[in-house]
Amino acid sequence: MRVERNQSDQALKADEIKPEKRIEKDWLPSPPFSRRYAAIDLGTNNCRLLIAVPQKDGFRVVDAFSRIVRLGEGVSQTGMLSDAAMDRTIEALTICREKIESRRVTAIRCIATQACRGAGNGGAFLExxxxETNLDFELITTEQEAALAVRGCMDLTDPKADAALVFDIGGGSTEISWVVKKSGDDITNAVFKLEAWTSIPIGVVTASERFGGAHLTREEYENTVDTIALEVTRFTGADHLKPLFESGRGHLLGTSGTVTSLAGVHLGLKKYIRKEVDGIWLASERALSISEKLRAMGFDARQKEPCIGPERADLVVPGCAILEGILKAWPASRIRVADRGLREGILAELIASDRHRKRRRRRSRGRSADDQARGNQPAKE
Known part of the structure; x- marks a missing residue:
């Protein structure tokens, strides 16, 4: 079932997103006694942890962990999480728990997405x-997933653009969001609004199982592209933004392993380096040419690509087909690459919530002090 929302949804319409300061790339020890925040994103393919400390204009990462667990492997065929996949995931989450304890985290949010949403035993697995790990996971909706992904990478939107299509190619689904500039003309004051979003129930794992991943022929690849394009075009809630993209005033912003892998291959990296990839621009034509190169080179050759490796060799081509399907439905000349997303969005919300509570407490104490001062004044005659 395909889930859709558009600008009439109040939960998303109310969001105004102002770019925050870029996250510092160097992971350093956090200051003593500082608040520490952790975010865990348990997806269909990956288990990811990020730990950070707040700073004036954002936050600084102090530790991170990521492991491919393939939790959703086979779910599209059996409807259930397998024992092997759940065991792999528990092992990864045990490492996350150890890092959280060693960093003395003071606030945490753990989210689970499509694999647990779609599996009949997803709820039981979260229990x-x-x-086994004392980590309390929240099963979020596709609406929440899209909003968090947008918040996590919004500071990479070109402030000179009028709109952007943000896509998050996951393991079990792909979230697509459209943002438009509400005000401002540069990086210091540009404000964007989340205008519309949709979710399609196809990600790299489900596409690989449905269409084939390790050995896609050109015909099979093109059929996959057409299927994705059709899914995307069925959503009409953002059609009023198409003139912005047709005139070159909109761009794509991708947050997923697919787009970061393409960027790594484009740069010719001998090993994946986040700070080299996060934030670069990739011409759409270049992305498509690399996609075809990866498809044509075959599974064995893809395994030897430093930014792909054995764990992604069968998933990167279905991911490329999903990206090409998005571009077919929403043509744009350039793509901003984001090695950030859900986890960064979670951290931003945790920190903002904490700051809001602190402001409320300060205001409350100020009112109490004023009331007390007025109560101690002598009565007027």
Whole structure:
């Protein structure tokens, strides 16, 4: 079932997103006694942890962990999480828990997405995680997932653009969001609004299982592209923004392993380096040419690509087909690459919530002090 929302949804319409200061790339020890925040994103393919400390205009990462666990492997065919996949995930989450304890994290949010949403035993598995690791996971909706992904990478939107299409190619689904500039003309004051979003129930794992991943022929690849393009074009809630993209005033912003892998290959990196990839611009034509190169080179050759490796060799081509399907439905000349997303969005919300509570407490104490001062004044005659 395809889930859709558009600008009439109040939860998303109310969001105004102002770019924050770029996250510092160097992971350093956090100051003593500072608040520490952790975010865990448990997806269909990956388990990811990020730990950070707040700074004036954002936050600084102090630790991170990522492992491909393929939790959703086979779910599209059986409807259930397999024992092997759940065991792999528990092992990864145990490492996350150890890092959280060693960093003395003071606030945490753990989210689970499509694999647990779609599996018949997804809820039971989250209960098992709680019992074995003491990590309490929240099963978020596709709406929440899209909003968090947008918040996590919004500071990479070109402030000179009028709109952007933000896509997050996950393991089990792909979230697509459209943002438009509300005000401002440069990086210091540009404000963007989340205008519309949709979710399609196809990600790199489900596409690989449905269409084939390791050995896609050109015909199979093109059929996959057409299927994705059709899914994207069925959503009409953002059609009023198409003139902005047709006139070159809109661009794509991708947050996923697919787009970061393409960027790594484009740069010719001997090993994946986040700070080299995060934030670069990739011409759409270049992305498509690399996609075809990866498809044509075959599974064995893809395994030897430093920014792909054995764990992504069967998933990167379905991911490329999803990207090409998006571009076919929403043509744009350039793509901004984001090695950030859900986890960064979670951290931003945790920190903002904390700051809001602190402001409320200060205002409350100020009112109490004023009331007390007025109560101690002598009565007027």
């Amino acid at each position: 098992r995680i709680k019992k």
